[in-house]
Amino acid sequence: xxxxxxxxxxxxNISFHARFCEQIRRNYRKSSRYFSSGQTEPFFVTTPIFxxxxxxxxxxxxxxxxxxxxxxxxxxxxxxxxxSTGTDEHGLKIQQAALHANEEPGRFCDHVSGLFKTAxxxxxxxxxxxxxxxxxxxxxxxxxxxxxxxxxxxxxxxKYEGWYCTADEAFVAEDQTMLVKLPNGQEQRVSTESNRxxxxxxxxxxxxxxxxxxxxxxxxxxxGPVIRPLRHYNLVKSWLDQELIDLSIxxxxxxxxxxxxxxxxxxxxxxxxxxALLNYMTVAKHSQSKMNIWPPSVHVIGKDILKFHSIYxxxxxxxxxxxxxxxxxxxxxxxxxxxxxSKTTGNVVSPQSCINLVTATGLRYFLxxxxxxxxxxxxxxxxMVRIANSxxxxxxxxxxxxxxxxxxxxxxxxxxxxxxxxxxxxxxxxDLLSLLERTPDIVHDEYQKWNFYKGIDQVMAxxxxxxxxxxxxxxxxxxxxxxxxxxxxxxxxxxxxxxVVGTLLQPIVPSYSERLLDKLGVPQENxxxxxxRLRWTTTETALGSQQAVLFPRIKFD
RNA sequence: GGCGGCGUAGCUCAGCUGGUCAGAGCGGGGAUCUCAUAAGUCCCAGGUCGGAGGUUCGAGUCCUCCCGCCGCCA
Numbered sequence: 354x355x356x357x358x359x360x361x362x363x364x365x366n367i368s369f370h371a372r373f374c375e376q377i378r379r380n381y382r383k384s385s386r387y388f389s390s391g392q393t394e395p396f397f398v399t400t401p402i403f404x405x406x407x408x409x410x411x412x413x414x415x416x417x418x419x420x421x422x423x424x425x426x427x428x429x430x431x432x433x434x435x436x437s438t439g440t441d442e443h444g445l446k447i448q449q450a451a452l453h454a455n456e457e458p459g460r461f462c463d464h465v466s467g468l469f470k471t472a473x474x475x476x477x478x479x480x481x482x483x484x485x486x487x488x489x490x491x492x493x494x495x496x497x498x499x500x501x502x503x504x505x506x507x508x509x510x511x512k513y514e515g516w517y518c519t520a521d522e523a524f525v526a527e528d529q530t531m532l533v534k535l536p537n538g539q540e541q542r543v544s545t546e547s548n549r550x551x552x553x554x555x556x557x558x559x560x561x562x563x564x565x566x567x568x569x570x571x572x573x574x575x576x577g578p579v580i581r582p583l584r585h586y587n588l589v590k591s592w593l594d595q596e597l598i599d600l601s602i603x604x605x606x607x608x609x610x611x612x613x614x615x616x617x618x619x620x621x622x623x624x625x626x627x628x629a630l631l632n633y634m635t636v637a638k639h640s641q642s643k644m645n646i647w648p649p650s651v652h653v654i655g656k657d658i659l660k661f662h663s664i665y666x667x668x669x670x671x672x673x674x675x676x677x678x679x680x681x682x683x684x685x686x687x688x689x690x691x692x693x694x695s696k697t698t699g700n701v702v703s704p705q706s707c708i709n710l711v712t713a714t715g716l717r718y719f720l721x722x723x724x725x726x727x728x729x730x731x732x733x734x735x736x737m738v739r740i741a742n743s744x745x746x747x748x749x750x751x752x753x754x755x756x757x758x759x760x761x762x763x764x765x766x767x768x769x770x771x772x773x774x775x776x777x778x779x780x781x782x783x784d785l786l787s788l789l790e791r792t793p794d795i796v797h798d799e800y801q802k803w804n805f806y807k808g809i810d811q812v813m814a815x816x817x818x819x820x821x822x823x824x825x826x827x828x829x830x831x832x833x834x835x836x837x838x839x840x841x842x843x844x845x846x847x848x849x850x851x852x853v854v855g856t857l858l859q860p861i862v863p864s865y866s867e868r869l870l871d872k873l874g875v876p877q878e879n880x881x882x883x884x885x886r887l888r889w890t891t892t893e894t895a896l897g898s899q900q901a902v903l904f905p906r907i908k909f910d
Numbered sequence: 911g912g913c914g915g916c917g918u919a920g921c922u923c924a925g926c927u928g929g930u931c932a933g934a935g936c937g938g939g940g941a942u943c944u945c946a947u948a949a950g951u952c953c954c955a956g957g958u959c960g961g962a963g964g965u966u967c968g969a970g971u972c973c974u975c976c977c978g979c980c981g982c983c984a
Contacts, residue, residue: 528984584915588982591913595983656981723922727915729980736921736936743936746947755946762945806923813935820950829945902947 395644396427396434399652401662402441402484402632405465406450409472411687411702411720411732412655412694418720419684419805420653421478425860426800429882435646437636438473439484440466444625445522445604448611458611462487472704476713477863482636486628494635495628496616498673503616507562507672513601517554518544522625524601525551559603559615561627566668567597573667573677580663581803582727585656585683589663600665602627630666633678648676656683682803685729694732702732710734711907714865715741721805721861738909745865745904748816749854752823756847757872757901761828761840765898767852767873768845769890777842781825786887788818789850793886796857805861812857819850848873849887856885865903872897 400416403409417438424436442462451461466485473480484491502508516525525544530551532540542551571593573579580586603621606614612622637647648670654662659681667677686693689700707716719737722744724730756762775782792815799808823843831840855869859880870880874894 582915584981587914591982725923731922733921739936740922742947747949751947751949753947755950758946760945810924810935817935823945824943824951827943827945832945904947906947906949 392431393644394432395642395646395650396424396432397637397646397649397651398424398427398434398436399633399636399649400438401652401654401658402439402486402629403469404444404446405440405442405462405469406446407696408465409469409704410694411689411704411707413469414472414476414704414716415684415687415720415724415730416653416655417473417478418476418717419682419724419726419803421480422717422721422800422805422860423651423653423803424479425863426882429859429880429885430797431881433642433644433646434481435636435640435642436480437482437484437633438478438480439482439632440469440486441625441629441632442466442485442487443612443628445519445609445611448609451611459487475708476704476716479863482640484632484636486632488635490639491632491635492613494638495613495623495631498631498634498669499616499623499627501673502561502669505672505674507565508559508602509562510557511560511599512555513558513560514555515553516542516544516551518547518549518551520549521547524554556605558601558605559618559621561600561602561669562672563597563600563665563668566671567593569671570597570664570667573671574663578680579678580681580683582683584727585659585663585681589659592660592664597664597668600624626661626665627669630661630669633666634675649678651680651682652678653682653684656685659683682726684724684726687730687732689732691731707734707737710909711737711741712904714745714862714904715907718745718809718862718865722809723806725806726803735909738907741904742906744813744816745862746906748813748820749851749869750903752816752820752847753851753869753872753903754901755823756844756851757896761832762844762896765896767848767894767896768841769892769894770845770849770887771889771891774842774845777839778822778826778846781822782842782846785818785822785846785850788815789853789887793853793857796885797882800860808857809861812854815850816854819847819854822850823847853885853887856880856882868899868903872899872901872903 398420400420403413420436420438424434428434440462442458447462448458451458454461456464462485470483473483499508513524516527516530517523518525521544529545530542531545532542533548535541543549544551574586574590574593578586580589602624603615604612604624606620606622609622612625613628615621615623633649633652634647637649640646652662662678662681670677687702688694689702692698692700694701704716707719711719715737719740720730722740723736757765759765775786778785792811795811796808799805799811826839826843828840828843831837831843851869852873852875855866855873855875858869859866874896875884
């Protein structure tokens, strides 16, 4: 039976395709730390879309918080941000999970996708586009893209034989399988990688000529720091040292009906990873932004899906004549009390259980404080509480409380600062000034390099400096002794430091920073990165009337 | 088996482009203060920088071998 090529009418997407082919110069180095020139750039950051076969866990949230912190940071520096996340809703496992729940797949997906949305909301994830692969805009895009690949000759029909893992939804090379003995003495062949059973399959599929794209992929890899951290770059580089095997990109509908049909051949369903990866393009096509946001600036992904994002996805795009993503940020996984998180072990951490204990603020802070992109993290409820208490309640919260209490600040105002404010405080003042002047640039650079944990370290060093300064100046004594000029200078300097701290921490802990800046009476228009540094002013600002406790200490045993 | 990454104080990390043979935070111990979210501040203890060689005036930092952990390929 031959492969019947069915021509579809020209799509409205053709004109979009033409725009896509426009080259955009790559710029991996920002020309300026501060966008005083007013130049706005598009910044398109994505998470992967999450499979709805299970509820969200801490790992999903980590990805989302990294992307969110990055998106917020880029908004603060004046960029036009597109931030997409969402859910991947096609595939055999979804089909099976829905059946098991005695639900129609669509309803099942509505439910679980809703759980993800709620989790993102509760964790203050400020995406601009939430996409679901069951949406018609996405299906249309997938159809359109298939047509492009087909027209360019990258798709052919062939017989695919090999070991297939239903659980992983993937074909597995024989040498990547092994025979294991079951408890009942029978032998079972399983995937070496996932230890899940494989079966021999022989069926007709559509195949994608991945083998033709190795050189183009290598070129993309060399074009810049497209994969961070470096160890993952090296891994992909080694993958591209070998021949690439053509990729099966469809499944017979007889066994996979929950998905997007192949255009012109309803007996086949499009392979879920082609479907899923195109979500990024669907978002771009339907972007409200007035700028051309393609290609994506960065895909934030977990290391487990590196191959899909570093080989298949760019290959699809290159085959279609489109530009691949500018970069991938690959982060590690979270262990839980030194053990791998898994349903089998029963130690899956739900974000909601964390939020219930430490709030979204505490959870985000912990993830960004402890998350080192190049390595796996180790989650512990105890440690999360400790860190949140130490920095958010004690370090910063208490500092603000010291300054905003009526005892030392009866008029409830924040005075302006000038060079003489620091000078009149002697060495402690000049030490703090030095730290205050250095910190914003360091934090900017670390945030830019995705080292949020280092940026946070620097902010906390500033906080400790401010507490030390306050302790040295002893304003409660200055008040008693009637040294009002020095008292006012001390309060103004400390409150200005707190203002800078609040501004710098917006990407990490947005609502906490908002409360802090509200308390300090900072107008909304004064919260961009331009204000994330010391500013001389004579303006006296009224403090907010809100309660001064920014983050109540959490009791935990 | 081959290749790559990692191993620094109890924990998390910085330093890693050779130059006070080592720092920070948390935790621990002690002191002090009471403006303050029982917070703050000061002091102290904790280190064979995985091990052994080598290069060098000098190595946590460079080279070799070995040990352990993780990953990829076979």
